[in-house]
Amino acid sequence: MKTPSTKQSPLISVITLSYNYARFLPHTIESILSQDYKNIQHIIIDDASTDDSVAVARAYARKDKRIQVITSEKNRGACAAYAEAYKHINGDFVCSIDADDVPHPTKFRKQLAFFSANPDYDLVSTFIDVIDGQGKFVTSPNLQEEWVNKERDLNDLSNWISGNYIAHSAVMMRREAHDKVGVLDPNMVYAPDYEHFTRFVVGGHKIATLPERLMSYRVHSSNITHKNPQATFIEFIYIFWKWIAPVLIQQRKFPDLAGRLSQIVAHDQYAEMPFQNRMRLLSSITQSPSKIQNFLDFTNSIANADPHPGSVLEAALSHSPANLELRSMLRTTSRMSSTINRLAAQIETNKPNHHASAEHSQRGKLMSWLRLFSSK
Structure with missing residues (x-):
């Protein structure tokens, strides 16, 4: 009691x-x-x-x-x-x-x-x-x-x-x-x-x-976190646009604001979205968040947004120095991922049996390191 x-x-x-x-x-x-x-x-x-x-x-x-x-x-x-x-x-x-x-x-x-x-x-x-x-x-x-x-x-x-x-x-x-x-x-x-x-x-x-x-x-197979990376990505954008961006603007922290916008258009989940969806998303975040009360309002605003302002914003961000650097980093990470996966597959195919446990451990370390690097 x-x-x-x-x-x-x-x-x-x-x-x-x-x-x-x-x-x-x-x-x-x-x-x-x-x-x-x-x-x-x-x-x-x-x-x-x-x-x-x-x-x-x-x-x-x-x-x-x-x-x-x-x-x-x-x-x-x-x-x-x-x-x-x-x-x-x-x-x-x-x-x-x-x-x-x-x-x-x-x-x-x-x-x-x-x-x-x-x-x-x-x-x-x-x-x-x-x-x-x-x-x-x-x-x-x-x-x-x-x-x-x-x-x-x-x-x-x-x-x-x-x-x-x-x-x-x-x-x-x-x-x-x-x-x-x-x-x-x-x-x-x-x-x-x-x-x-x-x-x-x-x-x-x-x-x-x-x-x-x-x-x-x-951490286990049933964790909800990261089950839907693109849906998570959209929720993150909403949080930034609804709560963080207005304060950054008020505090005149424009480099932080521009850096986050560049991260959005350089993100792999953004690249996987259909073109019209990308443009409507960007168009939505050019509007004031004051009339949006919750995440449902935000998703509705994306669905009804005019895609043309989004295309203008994407064009501007695509040529920013911050975005060019981010795109380069993502390409490098992608190449590294492909290389490590290919090497790991070769290890699995060619390894002698008596080296199995050691090589499996090394592969695990490589993949853990890659995931850590890719998350930054």
Whole structure:
């Protein structure tokens, strides 16, 4: 049973979104219940799972009154599920921990200590380590750790231009600030947390990251991240155009603005779009975002946009020095990828059996290095 919220012992509401993660859910629940800070409310919301997720959650709820299980008759998506769960929170602080991630035992206590010492901050995250589907630590080089585990000034919006540097499950937020910022955009699928955190920064809510690995982020075949690179690309553009670009213009940071626009037209996902779609996308982001309320509005504006202003903008960006350099880098990376894949195939075809394990390891290192290089 949770204890009352006080200044010395504030209540933390933890939201866990669950969809067909029965195999991971016990590890996540146990890691939350075994925190060395005990005054928590744990809301598990199941988004119409077809496996044993609900049974697993309810079994834990019968043993620990801090757990509340909410179920849905139909799958509505993570953002809608989060909004429903948020209606039930009672805490002064909020965490959202996915059903496959694992907080370390001291995470809540250390984040609360930071908030106590820094009352002007409204969101604090942590560094992470990465585990696989079996819960084993994934060794470096690791893209998620390389991306998240660096100290940056996340209150400078320029540092949000290229993407999200915060692991969703590592975050704790003040309830009061979260109420002002609002919940996740229900129209987004691949980058709603990035958009949410950007709203915190634009709204003047200060963000910090504890330089300590207090969350294990699980990487496995069912992760939603990067399942649809082009849809993710469009959501990233929306976040930039809706929230970041207006501030850069106001601050007269025109080189940052131009650099991001050049990145967009040099991106491989942009190149794969049909010509008319590319032109409508660029045409949309030449318009003011003030009348666009959410991502659904943005996708509708793209569908109805006049493609001609887009062609003018693409022509201008295609000849900018920044874009020419980016295109050169992408061509080089593509050639390197083809070469390494060809060499790897030769290794697989020609290797003697007694060298199999060593060569497989070398190939793995080459491919990991390439993926790390290509992501920058």
